[in-house]
Amino acid sequence: MGRDEVALPSSGGGGRRGRDAEPVLVVAMKARELGRKGIVVGDRVALVGDVSGQPDTLARIVRVEERTSMLRRSADDNDEVERPVVANAHQLVIVTALADPPPRPRMIDRLLVAAFDADIESLLCLTKSDLAPADELVAFYAPLGVPYLVVSKGGPLDELRERLTGRISVLVGHSGVGKSTLVNALVPNAGRAVSHVNAVTGRGRHTSTSAVALRLPEGGWIIDTPGVRSFGLGHVAVENVLVAFPDLNEAAVACPKGCTHLGDDCALDRFVAEGHADPARLESLRRLLTSREGSDDD
Ligand SMILES: Nc1nc2c(ncn2[C@@H]2O[C@H](COP(=O)(O)OP(=O)(O)OP(=O)(O)O)[C@@H](O)[C@H]2O)c(=O)[nH]1
């Protein structure tokens, strides 16, 4: 049976001191009444029992509050069974090195699709700016309007901090991109504040994925997803990508039923040719739609 760590808001409630204080971490297990309902990192839960957080105490999770968002992935692109990754996140921070390792635009595209599908914001965090310029990558993503930040080891992080404060942010990035460097700079004492939360899915079975929630000193959480190396997108419907393109979405009513928006009979081509939308936007939309197919860890 899984045990989860739950952070209690520190006593003092809404007051300033309350917000800045360290939360109490309570070890809790899912109550039987919850049945098959899974609990994922970021979930807000109701506890009963011993919530003192003292060693060897155990509380029970009796309720999972309604989620404001759910970042999901599927095992692979042919699998339509979606698996929850993080609940209630506000943004997905895609950490990409500008060099060493080189950027992988297809992976970035796929992560953006997952964020669109979850209806959460994205932020491109471009690291290792001492090794390569950001211009090319930034230009590539400009039509999508995704905000970005350029950082380097030892450099200022004010802007990033500002975007993270008071929010729940999921950090994703491949090995070596500098994610740990970033996390250590953002959360001094990361070791102490670490909250290991096991993702429990489906029938109470543990997945191999475990995420780590770290509380930011300024308020807010960053959720590191070390086990999530790839994001299968088999569960993402075309419509869920298209809604992120309001400038094109309306024109799609003229498309044939079940249009993939990739073929010759797609109405979006004419819409753009007639000057109603930016061709670069359609190109980006199609790139994202295409990124959902094929191998997912490229
Ligand atoms: N030149 C340069 N090197 C950096 C920068 N940030 C991190 N590194 C180096 O890149 C290497 C990988 O950094 P990590 O922070 O461990 O990367 P990670 O993404 O956490 O990688 P994993 O731990 O494998 O998941 C280390 O040798 C860092 O010192 C940077 O801005 N510039």
Ligand SMILES: [Zn+2]
């Ligand atoms: Zn179409």
